[in-house]
Amino acid sequence: MRLLTATVSVVVVLGALAGCSSKPEPAAAPSSTPSAGSSGDAVEPSSPAVLEGPVSSGARWPDGLSARLTAVERVPSSWASDVPRSLVIVRLTLEVSNGTGAVLPVEPMTREMDLLYGPNREEADPVAGFSYPDPAEGRRKGLQRDGGTRIPVGGRATFVESGLVPAGAVQDLTVQVKLPSADGIRDPFTLTGVGSVVKTVR
Template sequence: MIIRMTLEVSNGTGAALPVEPMSREMDLLYGPNREEAQPVTGFSYPDPEEDRRKGLTQDGGTRIPAGGKATFVESGLVPAGSVSDLTVVVSLPSADGIRDPFTLTGVGAVVKTVR
């Protein structure tokens, strides 16, 4: 099953936040041993807005301006039986060094099925 994650980052600081090229802001883990989901790549989205948002995670990097927002989208493939036991590790961009990531457990409870 493909799980698609969306993260909106609001920059409430007075400086631009750098987003490194090919950075991953979210890692999807599943099961009691927190195995890493297989990344899903190669999808093309007909919506130009979706392409613009996904451009933040492509080569070249970008910056989130002060007071601005950015949306990150990642997808991972997990066994269907593991959807109820998902964990997402979120690493937010920072202008002052690497921050400790947030670990969100029980994510399976908020997954919506879309066809």
């Protein structure tokens, strides 16, 4: 009887030891992404500034350069050659003010504006103008004018460009202003709501 009791005791002790030796479940690895409330929050990269705004506010860049459309005009088709009846001429006059600390070089015969029309912002075709023997008539009807080859510090320059757009799209115009930079390439500025300021010239 004493032998049987000792045997049972040994079995109970061994069973208890076997239960204690089982390995615990591995702990879940901590997430590498910090929680929203932790002091080490992941910082989202800042999105680039959107260079777009209403035509009434004009265009402005961080370095101090600014530009505004002083005139948006629908001019007679007779001022250019071979204009289809389905299209109209829109003439843009842009005044640029150099508030930067550097002279801005301007490439001759470059376009400082892209005239866009419609909800998809399709680019208008440029217009070829006439040659006017009378200087006064040329100034009044000129469809393109360069603002010189440089814009001095604190100075201004005026550019005139024209485009052909469908007659039904005159009220839905956008202008992308593309100006030079003294160092590298300048991001264009998009002026919206340009169709609301169109005036008809006769």
